[in-house]
Amino acid sequence: MPSGEGSRARFRGQPLALEWVADGWHLRVVQPYRALKTYRCPGCDQEIFPRTLHVVVWPEGSPEQRRHWHRPCWERHFAKLGQARVRRRRRRDG
Numbered sequence: 229m230p231s232g233e234g235s236r237a238r239f240r241g242q243p244l245a246l247e248w249v250a251d252g253w254h255l256r257v258v259q260p261y262r263a264l265k266t267y268r269c270p271g272c273d274q275e276i277f278p279r280t281l282h283v284v285v286w287p288e289g290s291p292e293q294r295r296h297w298h299r300p301c302w303e304r305h306f307a308k309l310g311q312a313r314v315r316r317r318r319r320r321d322g
C-alpha cells in the first residue's frame with residue numbers, strides 16, 4: 229500500500245502552508261514576489277538574493293531572533309539539530 233505516495237499527491241493538490249511550527253521553531257515561507265531585500269543566510273554564509281523563495285525562522289515566542297535562510301540550508305541545519313537531539317537522548321537512556 230503506497231500510502232506515502234498518496235499523501236504526497238494530496239499535499240501537492242492543496243495550498244501549501246506558508247507558516248508553521250516544528251519542534252519549537254516557527255517558520256514562514258517568503259515567496260519570491262515578497263522577497264525584496266538581500267539577506268545573509270546563516271547556514272551557508274551566502275547572500276539570499278531578492279526574488280528568491282526562502283524561509284524566515286525564529287524560536288517560537290522570540291520573533292526578534294528571526295533569521296532568513298535558504299530553504300535547503302535550513303532543512304540541512306534542522307536535520308542536524310534533530311540528529312544531535314537523538315544522540316543526546318540515546319546517551320541519556322544508555
Ligand SMILES: [Zn+2]
Nearest residue numbers: 269272298301
Ligand atoms: Zn544558505
